[in-house]
Amino acid sequence: MTYDAIIVGAGHKGLAAAVHLTQKGWRVAVVEEKAAPGGAVKTRELTLPGFRHDVAAMNLSMFAGSPFFQMHKEVLLKHGLAFAPVEDAFASVFRDETYLGVSKTLETTVAGIAGVSAHDAEAWKAMLARFGAEAPHIFALLGAAMPSWGAAAAVWKAFRQRGAGGLYDLLKLLTASPRDFLDAHFESDKVKAMMAAWGLHLDFAPDTAGGALFPYLECMTNQAFGMVIGLGGADTIVKAMIGAIQEKGGEVLLGARVASIDVANGAATGVTLSNGDKLEAKHVIANVHPKLVFGDLVKEQAALRDYRAGLAKFRAGPGAMMLHLALDDLPRWRAGEALRRFAYVHIAPDLAMMARLYAEAAAGLLPVEPMLVVGQPTAIDPRRAPEGKHVLWVQVRVLPAAIRGDAAGEIAGSNWDEVKDAYAERVLDLIEAHAPGLRRQILGRAVFSPLDLERENPNLIGGDSLSGSHHLDQNFFLRPVPGWSRYATPVRRLYLCGASTWPGGGTGAGSGFLLAKSLAG
Numbered sequence: 356m357t358y359d360a361i362i363v364g365a366g367h368k369g370l371a372a373a374v375h376l377t378q379k380g381w382r383v384a385v386v387e388e389k390a391a392p393g394g395a396v397k398t399r400e401l402t403l404p405g406f407r408h409d410v411a412a413m414n415l416s417m418f419a420g421s422p423f424f425q426m427h428k429e430v431l432l433k434h435g436l437a438f439a440p441v442e443d444a445f446a447s448v449f450r451d452e453t454y455l456g457v458s459k460t461l462e463t464t465v466a467g468i469a470g471v472s473a474h475d476a477e478a479w480k481a482m483l484a485r486f487g488a489e490a491p492h493i494f495a496l497l498g499a500a501m502p503s504w505g506a507a508a509a510v511w512k513a514f515r516q517r518g519a520g521g522l523y524d525l526l527k528l529l530t531a532s533p534r535d536f537l538d539a540h541f542e543s544d545k546v547k548a549m550m551a552a553w554g555l556h557l558d559f560a561p562d563t564a565g566g567a568l569f570p571y572l573e574c575m576t577n578q579a580f581g582m583v584i585g586l587g588g589a590d591t592i593v594k595a596m597i598g599a600i601q602e603k604g605g606e607v608l609l610g611a612r613v614a615s616i617d618v619a620n621g622a623a624t625g626v627t628l629s630n631g632d633k634l635e636a637k638h639v640i641a642n643v644h645p646k647l648v649f650g651d652l653v654k655e656q657a658a659l660r661d662y663r664a665g666l667a668k669f670r671a672g673p674g675a676m677m678l679h680l681a682l683d684d685l686p687r688w689r690a691g692e693a694l695r696r697f698a699y700v701h702i703a704p705d706l707a708m709m710a711r712l713y714a715e716a717a718a719g720l721l722p723v724e725p726m727l728v729v730g731q732p733t734a735i736d737p738r739r740a741p742e743g744k745h746v747l748w749v750q751v752r753v754l755p756a757a758i759r760g761d762a763a764g765e766i767a768g769s770n771w772d773e774v775k776d777a778y779a780e781r782v783l784d785l786i787e788a789h790a791p792g793l794r795r796q797i798l799g800r801a802v803f804s805p806l807d808l809e810r811e812n813p814n815l816i817g818g819d820s821l822s823g824s825h826h827l828d829q830n831f832f833l834r835p836v837p838g839w840s841r842y843a844t845p846v847r848r849l850y851l852c853g854a855s856t857w858p859g860g861g862t863g864a865g866s867g868f869l870l871a872k873s874l875a876g
Contacts, residue, residue: 358384360874361626361636363613363652366394366814368852368867369642370596371423375871377603378427384634385600386626388612392597394642395812395820396862398588402681402799406746407739409589410803410811411677411820413730413748414698416576417863418592419583422498424864427599434598437586439736444577445699447549448789454690455549456697457574459581472543479578482540486575488517492525493572500869501832501840501857528567530827533559534706536567544705550574551709552701555726555752557825557860558672560713561706565827582698584732588739592862616641616652616849623849638874642853642867644814644822645669645835645844653846662845665836669829669855673716674805674818676725676751678779681799685731685745686790696734702727702785712753719759721766721778726752727785744798751782756805756817771804771818778804814853822854831857842870850874 362369365387395411446456469476492513499505533554537547553573559566585591612629625635641648688694703726715722730748768774805818832840852866
């Protein structure tokens with residue numbers, strides 16, 4: 356039997372491709388080496404029975420707002436997809452024991468900002484109005500292959516509707532650093548820090564060119580539409596996609612490691628599994644980091660030398676650590692009881708700290724003060740823990756993959772297996788400074804160092820949850836290799852998708868959906 360497409364890797368972008376292709380009548384097999392599908396979108400009992408933790412991704416807003424979901428919404432809902440809406444999306448805590456947050460209710464957000472700056476409260480409302488005019492053009496650009504007539508049409512439409520000035524503003528937004536963008540609009544350091552924290556969800560320090568877009572989009576979309584997480588866990592999207600695939604006759608093979616992608620006469624013909632089984636296909640889609648595809652799965656061919664040389668220059672983003680806690684109660688934040696309602700609390704109090712953190716990690720040092728993204732999913736979805744109990748989802752950013760030392764001079768060790776528990780204690784100290792008594796509430800914990808994250812998901816090289824830096828020199832039409840940004844590779848009928856390809860990381864299903872549309876319409 357020959358499949359129309361074999362998809363290597365059951366991460367959510369590969370599953371999105373499979374959903375679209377099976378809906379178009381293609382015979383598809385998804386092959387995954389792990390026992391469970393989902394890639395970076397998994398939910399498991401990591402600490403104690405009954406406590407369900409999102410292993411990596413938690414926020415599903417990008418998925419809920421994606422063109423993929425809009426097209427396949429009916430079948431996904433049929434197979435159990437459910438979101439938990441978030442009213443109070445995110446907040447930042449500061450050194451003076453205050454906070455600023457963004458809630459879906461505009462008046463709530465603006466009242467908080469007005470407390471630090473009347474000017475910035477008006478600037479926030481003006482930015483939201485501007486977002487309403489800019490968003491259709493930005494999302495049209497982000498939702499198009501690079502380069503493509505769709506991307507060109509998005510730019511042309513922006514020019515026709517908003518003129519040269521509007522196009523110039525869009526270009527500035529795409530290339531500005533977070534600091535330059537925020538300085539141009541706001542005066543309060545607290546407002547700037549609250550927004551700039553989103554840059555470090557990717558790999559944009561305050562002064563990194565191209566880093567303004569993500570903080571702008573996250574803040575304005577959360578203000579305009581709110582946030583969603585998965586009801587019962589982020590894996591709700593994975594379960595629904597697998598149901599949709601299987602309903603149309605597609606196959607999902609788990610615990611099946613691909614040993615090689617088979618190539619004949621310069622074209623992919625299928626895959627060989629580690630047990631020796633061969634699966635033939637008209638197309639092979641690798642939802643796998645391209646360095647793994649062309650380092651392990653596609654055997655050496657002279658014709659690929661230049662392409663491999665390009666991939667060798669494709670840089671990883673910084674590493675991350677995940678700390679999962681089973682709790683007796685949510686943290687009791689010094690800055691206010693209201694913080695217990697927020698999905699995310701950022702501990703990243705100022706731009707100076709963010710810049711210093713990034714420089715330390717880039718130098719291979721364990722940062723003195725990493726940025727913490729403290730997720731409180733049970734504040735929104737209590738079913739993830741036993742009654743009255745909670746889970747805490749803590750992402751630690753930004754960290755080195757290879758350790759050269761400790762910026763604080765306190766932790767000895769040169770690899771993550773040696774230092775992860777000591778560094779987790781530093782993380783807990785930082786949370787305790789803002790939420791005293793947290794340690795007394797801990798019932799169980801699980802720590803994933805950058806090395807552990809790579810073991811969990813080999814695509815996260817060095818614990819890089821981005822599968823490649825999003826800096827301008829390897830983003831848009833330069834991702835992952837200049838000249839090869841439209842998912843094709845030098846091997847005919849072998850395609851790439853995943854976070855290493857445009858439009859990059861996140862839960863938006865973008866590359867898998869864009870590729871599937873190009874293949875099947």
